[in-house]
Amino acid sequence: MKVLVSVFNNLFTDQRVEKVCRTLSENGYEIELIGNSWGGLPEMSRPYLFSRIPLKSQSLKLAYPEFNWKLYKILLNKADRNTILLSNDLDTLLANYLVSKKLGIPLVFDSHEIFTEMPAINGRFTQRIWRSLEQFIVPKLEFMMTASESYADWFEGTYGIKRPTVVQNFPAGIENPQNYSEINQKKIILYQGVINPSRGLDKMIPAMKDMENTEFWICGDGPRKDEYLALSKSLGMEEKVKFLGKLLPEKLREITKKADVGLSIEENNGLSYFYSMPNKVSDYIQSRIPVVVSNFPQMGKIIDRFQAGEKINHHDELAEKINIVLENGKKFYEHALNKASEELCWEKEEPKIISLFKKIKK
Known part of the structure; x- marks a missing residue:
């Protein structure tokens, strides 16, 4: 089964999205990850397909709608009845939701944070816009993940939805790398x-x-x-x-x-x-x-x-x-x-x- 994964960044350092994609890929899903050029286009390699949508906008308030419009058209072209859409955070959700409804295919929303409660937008007009979008779509979602137990409690309590699956963004386990005989001078x-x-x-x-x-x-x-x-x-x-x-x-x-x-x-x-x-x-x-x-x-x-x-x-x-x-x-x-x-x-x-x-x- 194909999973189209979308996120608003250039993919380079997004470890959560990379781990989710890798896990699904290793368990038999055909992954295609879609990001964008915000922050540049550093060289990278992944064991699954990925692409980055070029953005012309110079400000975030214009980049968000530009990305969602371009993402909508790409998802519509690439998706079929054997596709699951995976939307990462609120800034990719509108395009995914519209394609999901149009084609009748499942959508998973992975909320890495409570986007509408971020300090960068608290008290601003943009907070009202994002909150309206969140209020419109989130109660209609059947499948949702989020990154902390408290986030899951908040979404469940705020929107009366089934409690999201909590997938915390932990790194892969490693053996203890410390050499305790090495002591920093400072x-x-x-x-x-x-x-x-x-x-x-x-x-x-x-x-x-x-x-x-x-x-x-x-x-x-x-x-x-x-x-x-x-x-x-x-x-x-x-x-x-x-x-x-x-x-x-x-x-x-x-x-x-x-x-x-x-x-x-x-x-x-x-x-x-x-x-x-x-x-x-x-x-x-x-x-x-x-x-x-x-x-x-x-x-x-x-x-x-x-x-x-x-x-x-x-x-x-x-x-x-x-x-x-x-x-x-x-x-x-x-x-x-x-x-x-x-x-x-x-x-x-x-x-x-x-x-x-x-x-x-x-």
Whole structure:
């Protein structure tokens, strides 16, 4: 059976979509992944078909409708009665929904986040547009996945739908890569992910003044990078705050295992962040790096269940909590992280996807 998968990005670093596609491909489904040129067209290879729709629009508010119109025409051309559509996030849903209704074929909606509750659109006119689209389509959906237990609860409660299948975005399990005899001369505090508002980076950079013999490594790129570079410079922290840029997954894993602590310190500026289980938390754990996280429902559970680090209630606790983890050292958390890594891995999530698609196939 053919699965047409669509997502609004250039596919290069979207690990969730890649893992879902690979899982379905390895279980006998014919995959074709469709992205776009937003963010460039870096070279890449995949063991299944993929393509990227060229976009002429220079702003997101124009790129979204352009992409959906072009995607609609492509899906209509490629789909047949033996096709399942897989729409990733709200920004691909309209085209998929219209093709699904027109051809009478099944649609799976994979919501990686609560798109309408993202900090970037909270309180803006665009939030009302996206929410109208969500309210129009989501209650009509038969098949849905999402990336955290709290997201599933929210969609079920908000729209009265059958609870979505929860497929958490964990990495594949690996053996412990740590060599505990190797000790960093300066302790490394790591953040990986998009440099966006509400990620806590503007709180962490000033906190480095209270962190002795440490460096803060930021792996990623995004709209606030220049602002945070300027903040580091204004505070005289250029030597302590390192911006390493966007990295390929394999390179990022090499850097992650060198760190002494990993951060996921989002601010509560929208339910999408508050209910999230960020990819980076499980990435740190697979690399056996202890974590400091915001005390939000999903992240807080990880600390409570596995004792794999510390949680903060306010960002003024950052230096205190990070210092606790650094003083304990990575070896102190080895057992907890090994236990967590066995549970928070893709191998535990794959059966949920396979079961859902078998149900659709029937």
